[in-house]
Structure formats: structure tokens, C-alpha cells
Amino acid sequence: MFGRCTVEYDGRAASSLGAGNRLLILKPDGTALVHTDEQRTPVNWQPPGSEHRAAVRDGRLRVRSVRENPDERLDVRFDRVEQVSALPVTGGRSVDVYGSEEDLRHRILDEPELVEPGFEPAATERATAAGPVDVFGHDDEGRPVVVELKRRRVGPDAAGQLGRYVEALARELPDGTEVRGVLVAPSVTDRAGELLAEKGLSHVPLSPPASSTTPSGDGRGSTTAPERSTDADDGAD
Amino acid sequence: MFGRCTVEYDGRAASSLGAGNRLLILKPDGTALVHTDEQRTPVNWQPPGSEHRAAVRDGRLRVRSVRENPDERLDVRFDRVEQVSALPVTGGRSVDVYGSEEDLRHRILDEPELVEPGFEPAATERATAAGPVDVFGHDDEGRPVVVELKRRRVGPDAAGQLGRYVEALARELPDGTEVRGVLVAPSVTDRAGELLAEKGLSHVPLSPPASSTTPSGDGRGSTTAPERSTDADDGAD
DNA sequence: CGTGCCAGGTGCCAT
DNA sequence: ATGGCACTTGGCACG
Numbered sequence A, B: 001m002f003g004r005c006t007v008e009y010d011g012r013a014a015s016s017l018g019a020g021n022r023l024l025i026l027k028p029d030g031t032a033l034v035h036t037d038e039q040r041t042p043v044n045w046q047p048p049g050s051e052h053r054a055a056v057r058d059g060r061l062r063v064r065s066v067r068e069n070p071d072e073r074l075d076v077r078f079d080r081v082e083q084v085s086a087l088p089v090t091g092g093r094s095v096d097v098y099g100s101e102e103d104l105r106h107r108i109l110d111e112p113e114l115v116e117p118g119f120e121p122a123a124t125e126r127a128t129a130a131g132p133v134d135v136f137g138h139d140d141e142g143r144p145v146v147v148e149l150k151r152r153r154v155g156p157d158a159a160g161q162l163g164r165y166v167e168a169l170a171r172e173l174p175d176g177t178e179v180r181g182v183l184v185a186p187s188v189t190d191r192a193g194e195l196l197a198e199k200g201l202s203h204v205p206l207s208p209p210a211s212s213t214t215p216s217g218d219g220r221g222s223t224t225a226p227e228r229s230t231d232a233d234d235g236a237d
Numbered sequence C: 001c002g003t004g005c006c007a008g009g010t011g012c013c014a015t
Numbered sequence D: 001a002t003g004g005c006a007c008t009t010g011g012c013a014c015g
Helices: A101-110 A156-172 A190-199 A227-234 B101-110 B156-172 B190-198
Strands: A002-010 A014-026 A032-035 A044-046 A051-057 A060-067 A072-083 A096-098 A120-128 A131-138 A144-149 A180-185 A202-205 B002-010 B014-026 B032-035 B044-046 B051-057 B060-067 B072-083 B096-098 B120-126 B133-138 B144-149 B180-185 B202-205
Touching: A014 A060, A014 A072, A032 A072, A044 A060, A044 A072, A101 A120, A101 A131, A101 A144, A120 A156, A131 A156, A144 A156, A156 A180, A156 A190, A156 B156, A190 A202, B014 B060, B014 B072, B032 B072, B044 B060, B044 B072, B101 B120, B101 B133, B101 B144, B133 B156, B144 B156, B156 B180, B156 B190, B190 B202
Parallel strands: A144 A180, A180 A202, B144 B180, B180 B202
Antiparallel strands: A002 A014, A002 A072, A014 A032, A014 B096, A032 A044, A051 A060, A060 A072, A096 B014, A120 A131, A131 A144, B002 B014, B002 B072, B014 B032, B032 B044, B051 B060, B060 B072, B120 B133, B133 B144
């Protein structure tokens, strides 16, 4: 729907939006989106699972979307409706994304020496008291190694996360066992680097496999070709 | 626009979406959104600042949106266009949200005893080597106190964040100075609670002021002018 | 369901 | 531009 409306939201937070022309999208799964002419993020919304209802009050259309747990409500009051469309959506709803953290994990399991020579992965998502460890394994001297993967440049939070895993494992393993921690990510910020150094953790610069040609820039050596590149025949257009 | 299309994305990651009827939204600020009939998140998109272009190839409409830094591209190829609308958006584009972390900070600055009796705030956003501290102050015995605010229930990350601030301040202040850390949030998860305990930090259960029951006026900080504050009316069911 | 964590996170604002 | 962080974060997978 498109038209002049006001929007009120109350729930996890609360907000109010004065009159203006906006686009209101109501999805059959209960999602509601109010979009203006800027930004990727809707100015107001209601998550999937909400219930939409429409009624005319004082001669004006009001669309109300409500959900519970948490209780929240979105009210869109129109004083003029410019357009209403019902659109029959079909086809795929989700995409496989290449270049994710999972792809990075596969890359490392395929070639553990990318982490360091002699590294031997033992488990993924290994449970610890501090949460699941992305890749757990041992170095060339048999020392336990915790590997935390990030698909992009990281800040201090990732260093903290890795540190928690290392500490949790150190407690879990026999007293005195030295546990190493390796952060695998394209790069780290200065602060994150300092934090890693403080905690005795290390960083291995490595990116998820490029889905298509991202040739120059990252001098991260010409490691073997990712099989992912089978979409190369797409070109043409 | 609405119609049957395929969608290809390549940039920070890469994805491919087979043919189907979807809604394509092109905003004048360069945003592009591809929505299916589910979820709040678009199945594909392009951020603001991108450039949209349309062309007919092999008798089919192709919309391409490109941006640089990072380089990324979205291609939507239609084989049938069901509807095209150009909608004149007007009016406010952003909302004042109540119940934010900032509101929680105001609440605490108004009533510091909510943190603990005798707490005296000294600064907000106080800079440290580990980042800005939400509220910095002193307790009834003059000890420095770092307060980290969260508007909702928090996990281990918040405990880590607070811990980093406390440690950074402890280093900055004269040797031996005891720095206390208080996490103000509605609640904490078990794991976060353990982490807090380990680090000698404490938790004060407190929520942002409820919007619907906000009793008295509060001078909202330095930011935008709230022109639409008085709208307490709520149409009964 | 809650907990934990990734995400093409987005968006805001500081240096 | 990069960094650090909040967000009605959203979404998923696992306990």
C-alpha cells in the first residue's frame, strides 16, 4: 500500500512518526514494513508472526499489526491511500551465500596448513563452557588449539570471544595444559591486535574463498583454486 | 516493480536466486531491495549510495545496481514485469525511538541511586584505551565505577565489554586503584552472570523507562528536536 | 521456548 | 575512510 499516513509503534521500544507518504508492505507471514524514500532499514516494522488487521475508523483506514512475546503493536493510520496492490509472490525465498564463515571453515578443513604448518583439526563447533569453538585441533607439538573464524575484519569483541573459549578450554583440560588461540580473519583492528597480544593469542590473515574473481589487493598468496568457481560461464550478458 | 525475475549478487559475498515473482524497490538514495513474501530482511539488496541502471537485454528488462567501496553489484533480470509504480514519498523519514540505551542513561543520570546508593556520575562516554565508557562515576567511598548500559537482556559479550573497560581504566589510573564495574541491564543470561562474577563485576537489573508510562518530562540530550512528543492518545480496540 | 552467535548485518558518530 | 558500538538488530541452530 502507498499513501499518506502516520505510524505509531509500541513494544520493545516506542516511536511515533508524523504524516507523510510511505510504502507499507504486508507479507502473508506476518511481516509488516514501512519504508520511506531512504535507507535500507524500514522506518518502522513488525516482525514475522505478527497479525495484521485493517479497519476504517472515522472514515480513515487503519492497519494494525500485533504480535505477542514480546508484545508489540504497529499502527498505520492513512488519511489518503494512493495505491493498493496484491502481488502473487512465487519462487525461491532464500539464497545460498558464498563467502560466509562456513565457507572459510571448509577452506581450512581442506587445507589446515593455512592456519599453520602441522595444524590438525579435530572437531568443529566443539562445545565448551564458554560456547562452541569454530575449529578445535592440535598444533605440530600436540598442543590444543582453538580457532575462531571471522569472515571479515574484526574488532575487540572477536578477541574477547576467542579469549573466553581458550580460557574455558584451559579449565576443562588437565591443569597446566597450554591452550593456544588463533583468530582467523582477513584482518584485525589495532585495538583487537593489542588485545590478542595481551592474551597471548595470534592472528592468521585469511579470507573466505572468493566466490568470483577478486584478483588483486589481498596478497594472501595464490592458494589452491576454490571449486566454487563453477559459475564462471555466467558472463555473456 | 513487481515481476518474475532472477537475482544475482556479487560483492562482499555472492549469491544467486532463481526465477520467481518478487518485489523490487528502488529508492532515490541508491538503496535497492528485493523482497519475497517472507521475512523482514530482503532476500537481496544494495545499500544506499549505489547507482541504479536499467536496460533491455534480449528483450528482457535488467536492473543493475552498483556501488564501490566495497565493490558490489546486484543484477535483477526480469522476464515478465507485472507492475511498475513511481511513488512520491514525502514527510518524516526517521522516528524518535523511546526506550533506547540513551533513555536508560538519562534515567540513571536523573536518579543515580538506581545504580546504587551514593553513586555519583562524573562523565558519560568517557574515553578509555578500550573504548568509551557509558557512564563513569564514583561510589559512596570514592572508588571509580564504570557503568555499562544495555537496553535489553545481555549475553557474555556485554560482560566482556565491561571487563575491558574496567581493565583499561585500572591501568590508566594510579597503580592499585580498584575500579568497579557495573552492568545495568534488564537481565543477564546465566553465562554472562558467571562471567561477571569471575571478573568481580556486578549487575543492576534496570530497564529503559517505559514509553507508555513515562511520567515526567526528561530533557532529551543533545540530539534532534522532538516535535511530536504529545501523542499519548491510543485508539481503543 | 531461551542462549549463543553469525550477518553481504545496518546505521551513527567519533577520530 | 576507519573504528567502535548500539540496534524494536534479524535470523538460525542447538540445548
